[in-house]
Amino acid sequence: MTSMLDQYERASQRSKPSGPELMRPDISTAGFIQMKSQDEEPIFIRQRVNFRPPDNILHLAVSSNFIMIVMANNIILRIDVKCPEKKEEIDISKYVTNMKISGLFLDPLGNHLLIALIPKNGESPPADLFYLHRTSTKFKQAGKFRGHEITAVGWNFNNASETTSGPILLGSSRGLIFETEIGLDGDKIFNTSLEQYWKQVFDIGEESKPPITGIVFHKIPQSDKYVIIVTTLIRIYQYVGTIMNPQEKPLLQQIFSRYLNVQERFNQLESSLPYSRMQVYYPAPKGMPTSFGWLSETGILYAEVDAKADPDNVLVNQEMLCCPETSLSGTTVAQTSLAPINFILTKFHALLLYPDHVKGISLLNQELIFEDIYNDTFGKLVNIIKDPMSGAIWAHTERALFKYKVTREERNVWQIYMDKNEFGLAKQYCKDNPAHIDQVLVKEAEILFKNKEFEKSAIIYADTHSSFEEISLKFLQESQIEALKTFLKKKLEGLRPQDKTQITMIVVWVIELFMNQLGTLRSNQSSHLHNSKYTELQKQLDSFLCIPTVEECVKKNLSTIHNLMASHGDKDNLIRLTIMHRNYEEVIRQHLHKNNYLEALEVLKSQANRNLFYQFAGILIQELPKPTVAALISQGHQLQPSKLLPALVSCDSDEKHAKEVVKYLEFCVYKQSCPDQAIHNFLLSLYTKYKQDEVMRYIGSQGQDITMVHYDVHYALRLCQEAGLTEACVQLSALLGLWTTAVDLALTINVDLAKQIAAMPSHNDNELKKKLWLKIAEHVVRERDDIQQAMEFLQQCDLVRIEDILPFFSDFVTIDHFKDAICSSLQEYNQHIQDLKEEMQEATKAAEIIRKDIQAFRRRCTFVHVRDACNSCEVQLLLRPFYVFPCGHKFHSDCLIAALIPMLTIEQQTKLADLQRQLTVISKKPEDTTSVGSVSLSTKDQIKADLDELIASECLYCGEFMIESIDKPFIEEENYERVMAEWA
Template sequence: MTSLLDQYEQASQRYKGTVATAIRPEMSTTGFIHMKLEEETPIFSKQKVNFSPTERITHLAVSSDLLILTMANSMLLRIDLKQPDNREEIDLSKFTTHLKILELFLDPLGQHLIISLTPKNPDNPPEILYLPRKSNKPKQPGKFKGYEVTAVGWNYRNDYETTTGPILLGTSKGLIFETEILPEGDRIFQSGLEQYWKQVFDIGKGDNTPITGIEFHRVPGSEKYFVLVTTPDRVYQFIGYVSNSDEKPLLQQVFNNYLTVAEAFQEIPSSLKYSKLQFLYHSPKGLPRIFAWLTEPGIFYAQVGLGRTFTQIKNWIRPVRRLSLTNNQLLQYPSSSLAPLSFVLTEFHALLLYPDHVRGISMLNHELVFEDYYNESFGKLVSITKDPIKGTIWAFAERAVFRYKVTHEERNVWQVYVEKGEFELAKKYCRDNPAHVDQVLVKQAEMYFNNKQYEQSALHYAETQSSFEEIALKFLQVWEIEALKTFLIKKLEGFKSQDKTQVTMIVVWVIELFLNQLGVLRDKGEVNSSQYSILQKQLDSFLTHKEVKECVMNNKSTIYDLMSSHGDKHNLIRLTIMNKDFERVIRHHINKNNYLEALDVLKGQNKKELFYQFTPALVQAIPKQTIQALIAQGRTLSPNKLLPALVTCDDDQAGEVIRYLEFCIHSLGCQQQAIHNYLLSLYAKLKPDKLMQYLAMQGQDSTMVCYDIHYALRLCRELGLSEACVQLSALLGLWEVAVDLALTVNVDLAKQTANMPQNDTELRKKLWLKIVKFSAQSNTALLCQGLPQLEHRIMASFCKILEADYRER
């Protein structure tokens, strides 16, 4: 046998859902292609239940997958939707002789059904029937005879099949009763179905105002309860605490608060004889999230919240002990439409039922998104309802039952939130679709830009796939450099390591912007201003980013040239130090003739190569400071490697060079011949007196001196330093030459030189003979007095010979 739900008919439907097109076509997002591979499934689709009623359907209720409907022949059909083929038929005709069914009220569990009966003529009192799920025999609670029940407030916290728990019943005269109904087999010492029964409030105060909806809830974790009650033109709220949950009636304690204080309500004028109360829940057992009330002007709805501080709602009378209903709005019906017969809420839409069609309206922007016209063969539409537990939606006409399927109704919600400016909610409902998220960000960035919140705009533009050049141009056109920097820096964070070209372009551009801003402030003399300090810190922070450091290292020349062109010496030095590129810093200072700064940088580094490289330039420009820096380095530097730099110095710097060479020889004990030769040459040229001291210090042992004796002799001959030549000639063993040269200076020097060969008596005699001959024309006694203390016999003999030789002449 074919299942009751296996077959269905697709009726005439018109889907007006918002198409997910680009929100801003003139700024399309690059990288995303909008293309549909197949027709999009409508949000709302209708399925006709494979059921042909024998009579006109009058009422339908559904909860927890239990569907109950009644027909004009007073036949009640009960269907378990999990086993739709097993239908139960219950005849109510014996109760409807003088009465007719007014409404069906099914509890959330689907375990308890209350059937409200209204008289066909005024002579008969109204009644109610109670039908538990496990029974097919309706019972008549006697205490409700005479009261026309128009609304039932079920106990959502009740989990028992054997009792309804405390429930509220509203009547056509504005009375509110509390009762608890138990099946017949579960009653103890009770003559009726009611465990208890009591009137707890009178809304109409004797005006016979019909109650059209009633619902109550307990706030989790507390003893606080709230009750909402609707009439055709008012919605009331009651809120209070129940101090004793065992005391019955339970909610009498809440209503007692309003015996002396007028209840809070909101009124919407209406000529309708009916209204409808609906709620939308986070979860079946939780508190309602959305409250909605059908009235003649439209559907009044608001978000339901309970907090320690209650929000004051506009137009509520006596705003005390109030339930928090925020973001309250009135959803007006489409133009030229009358009030619907009924409605249900979905997550983002309201489905309105009219006699011949159903309309879907967005609760977010109040636009019509769906229309479904029914075939006349089904008769007029009667009502629409929703399973409060399962969430399924059912509509029924006089001759058919339909079920609505809701498919991804949140698909275009993001666009609605975008148009309302609620961008965070829009992102939430983009369902991780990058193309949609991108459009939301573009729209959000535009909003900030139009509001002149350029920094925020830049941050959001950077997260989009919009044209880089176009966004940059937007900020340049309004000359928002800070926003442009923000955009570029934020954009930089989104690049990958392989995007080297884009990274380089942005890094260079951002540095250029910073340098330009700093340069303007320097030109104004505002280097010490807080603005300059902030910019400098921002630049320093930017340069520490990993991707920026890598880019700068790979493009050092470009960045350094950029900083040099702006004359930003401070940042150039900082950057080169950061990159440990001290050679470039020193060279920059030297090129700018800032020799002292260059020397300071050089002294701060422990790199010998840099000293060898830049000493030639520095020693000529600032010889005293440079030599002092070299001396401070001590043994770290090799004097031999510095020699090429030292030899280029002219006579003006020679004094400092001599100071360094003397330091090398005397303090460092340097014995390198080149160093000694250069010092000797400087002495010979500039300080002859120090030359003789130096030669004396080096001694007369040719194997122990550190300088080149032949080079020294040649140099001294060229400079005419006879005394030095005497000493050097003697050092080479050229004694006769040395004495002859000494005699040209003075006899004393010749005498000293002649006495130097200690171990060769004959040589000394020969040398002295040269001296005697040279001095023959001088007084012999005077000459003899100057002779050294030689052996007496040699001296006596030598004097006789000299005296004889003198007479012969």
């Protein structure tokens, strides 16, 4: 149940409404009805963290979801936001004797913490600086900074190391700037070369020696330049320069060196406040900031960060944001609370912290949009900060911690930009909301209309949902015919094809406007200027009539348009209209009826309707084969060969026409890579009739993969069989996998072709390949009686042996012809038998050796003498349980375990400890329990066996443990100083 306190806190948060409760549909947003809920979620919502600090909170720092809290009882709490239950408490009482903490600085990654201390009463001891790493609870003193009160730290946002911070800048209370690098290096806070990483790099140089209140530096992307921004109580300094040597330390001194004899750029504002605050906004972690804010007594100096605008000034478009003097309730704020304690920047807003409330103002129009009033239950507000990496906003009082949730802070940005007449940005932030975009466009169009930019206004008005009649009337009242035509044309582009009535109305209206303008110019043809205007206007009308939508509309309403032009007496445009909408199909038919085939072909080529090519190509190829085919080829990809196929098939009756058809088909196949199977089949059929020498070239061009060819292989095989093209039949049969048929046909031509076919099947199909080669061998032996060539097969194919082809020879063939082949085959069999015998002998010998070794190991033993000592502790071996290894090394059990533990993995160490614990438990049981049966004894033996397997599987000095430790130092790093002291 919600407590009374939570209800009060929720009620104390007030946000300015984001817009009217109800936007009624009007002329500017026709078609949109937008409702805004009265309880729309505020942009900023305060959420109290479930955390009760043991004492008052003095300081707080947050980075990368790590929170560091300094409390009044000298305890520092370290909290991981992702695991808030795991809090670490660090006592700093011994470091703050007679001192107080003046500053808490945490790097962006949350790894490095700096704590600045100053004397409580301005007396000794001097100011000091301490360092704490995220993985440590021990503070380390930065001795080089003793006596300097550090008031600001510029962290290195490009640093990715967890142990060192990289070069950073520290500002002191006397206007000094230091460069250093902090981190862990053994027991030292800084790197070994301390002097190279600690140096005063600049002095602000103001006479009053004001404290540095803020430092930030960044490397400009895609360049070697760095920009450094430093603030004091009344000034903002900018330092921009190039790092010539990135390896030189200190790094950033190279930039400050440029300003030693040059007046640096600064902004100055008089302020009586004892503090000033600097904040920057990062759109993404580790990126360049995009905006900058500096809080002084006057207000917040806000600027955009742009490194490209001015080489020496990165803070552009500066403006002063005054702190609001009234609250959302309308009451005036007391003068004592006009100056905020601190503030943070978001992308579009700034949150200002006061002792008892938080205000949010828009960075775009300085309007107060949020107010959060705190009660005194948890004390006064102390600070508000923002996590530079996660963007989370945190605020804390003396006894409580709060977090602000940001919800769609860009929701009203479009309206602000619209009010400022920045319409491009306004449309960008409308988030594709049609109602918002329409409002922006209407206002932009109205501004352009007022500024007499009528044509630009017309273009934008056409994209709105404003009343068509009202906008048209506005341009007519101003006699802006050109703007009206622009508006109508733009509206026409946005209409759908089914909006036929609106399309017809607009097209007729635009043509009417053109006719009026052309008629006016025709009546006044005295000057050359009017003639040029007339020509330009006529070109515009021609272009308008060529628009597909307009052309279609005119075609359907041809009589209406014709009567309109006739009423204006415009004969030229009447002729153009007739030519433009001529019925080409009828014209071609008339030419063909009069046998004017060439004129019909010219008309066909000049028009854009491709369907007429499919309709009249057959007749024209019959009468004008060569010109018609040339015309078809000139159309290229615009024609679909499959639709021309009926016309082409009707013209293959004689060789003259067939050759021209073949020319077009070859163009489709070889030039356009047409994949249609019908086209390829038709071309192949013409080849078999009229150009048989082209068949093999065509088949070869299609390849030997049946899945990739474009013709019907079965159909092609039938055509070639009917035409008697045996070689083509061989290739097609092979393509279909009819290997036996292909070889048989190839043998009727020549043996070499048959060999090629026999070599084509897959390497995995050895049975088929052997069958094909034997068929060729049988043909050579029985048909040609060529024994010598048959013998050559034994070298050409490894699958065929002499015994395979012997049955093909007649009984009267003497052995002299293939004596060598038989001898070679017998030698191979004999060699294979010898190899098998040698392998069997070697296996027998190896088995005998293993058998002897087993017998020898059964009789092997080791003697242990009374004087033998442990090789580790050198104490008498028989005093305690021990292990003896075959190599001769001997160890006590406990000595061996102690020496092995550092070499074992974590899993092995855990297993060893578990086995020792189990053995101890079993050993402590009463004797009668262990002797009841064999179960406990077998368990104990098993544990001992597992323990022996783990620690005594190999010798400590002779086994793999010693080999793996060869790269480890003799002296561990943590014992180095002690050992060196002992040796000294």
